[in-house]
Amino acid sequence: MSHPKRAEIFTRDAERTTWHDETLWFVRQKRDKAVYAVPEFQELRELASQIKTHTLSRLADYLEQFEAQAKANGVHVHWASNAEEHNAIVLDIIRQQNATSIVKSKSMLTEECHLNPYLLRHGVEIVDTDLGERIVQLRQESPSHLVLPAIHLKKEDVGATFFKHLGTAEGEVDPQVLTEAARQHLRARFLAAEVAISGVNFAIAETGSVVVCTNEGNADLAVNLARVHIASMGIEKLIPRLSDLSVFTRLLARSATGQPATTYTSHFSRPAAGKELHVILVDNGxxxxxxxxxxxxxxxxxxxxxxxxxxxxxxxxxxHSYDFTVPGPIGAILSPNIDMRQHASLPFASTLCGSCTDVCPVKIDIHTQLYKWRQVIAAADEIPASKKWSMRLLSRVLARPAMYELGGKFARTSLRFVPHALTHAPGYNPWAIARELPEPPPQSFREWFKQTNPKP
Incomplete structure (x- = not known):
């Protein structure tokens, strides 16, 4: 299903759509306030961008350095070329431990690899411990946001979910009561866990360490109680030196939620006595x-x-309208790389306004890349035939001034006589469902300009 069709499902609930829009804009405003409080924020963005550019230019070298240092620290390092290999490695570690109780903190990479359903198919139950992730897991949904996985849900939805799965009172919507119910529900899982899986926010080549940033502390509790910690890491999460980390920690939370820093920024360099630390380096495209x-x-x-x-x-x-682990503008760039045909509509799910580029803490030229993906997708003939032929027709009209002028004159005249019900028919012109056309002008701009600026 394309993005427009999935978006149509979401927008049917106008009240929820408006609430979703306003809530995320509130988070954006918090981000702006946090940014304005740091005079050197733009310099930090530039420095972070340069560090990442440098790292990507020597990624193979830094990955080898990270592996060597991590192994010297007593860490087990695994390499996975794709999602299937990653999942198989995780399952193999779990079986080696004869583990039956698995907990996982927030990890978009494991979502990308569809680890949860894979483990369930192999008889292994896994429990997400991030509050938002646990909510969507109970609802058998995927996260709808990188940082706010349950942002598409209201407290009434959460209350209904907890009533069904956790036994809270029917109709309970008090966030404090619901959060406490989740805390009590997850406490037993933490205590019983034999294997804890986490994501990785940053990995440091110099020290062989992985860094996990959370606000709830669930990752720290899980990996310190379990005897085995599996850290799933995309190979792009690498940075060269420990001294580079502070640049990114000053950018991350401010850009995400408007906080000065995440509540917990935890470094894992070596396993504790009697425990194991596994890091899985994942390519997957x-x-x-x-x-x-x-x-x-x-x-x-x-x-x-x-x-x-x-x-x-x-x-x-x-x-959820993006149908990809990473939604939004950045997801619309990453997804065609994985499957261009399946995600061909996503680079077109943008106004190209450039706001995404303006707020990106590492200065990714997001809107430019979205535009370039459109060219690639069109060249690969992966756009709908209706769009392809309509754009070809439009390009011919726009390239011929006389034809363009004739078309404009025809439209101005016909709009005065065509019935409103026809021009605004929902099945024919969905654009007009929530919009009204202005009165057709008596003349075009060209005609007005010639009239007011006659040639001497």
């Missing part, structure tokens, strides 16, 4: 994107979600 000069910079993304909070299309269409 990243080297392919690295080989595309026009789209290489998308690998700089630090998954803050700022581009989603500001995007007028994402805010009105919802994250």
């Amino acid at each position: 990243r080297t392919q994107q690295l080989g595309r000069p026009d789209f290489r910079a998308s690998l700089k993304c630090i998954r803050c979600g700022a581009c989603m909070n500001t995007c007028p299309v994402y805010r009105r269409s919802g994250g």
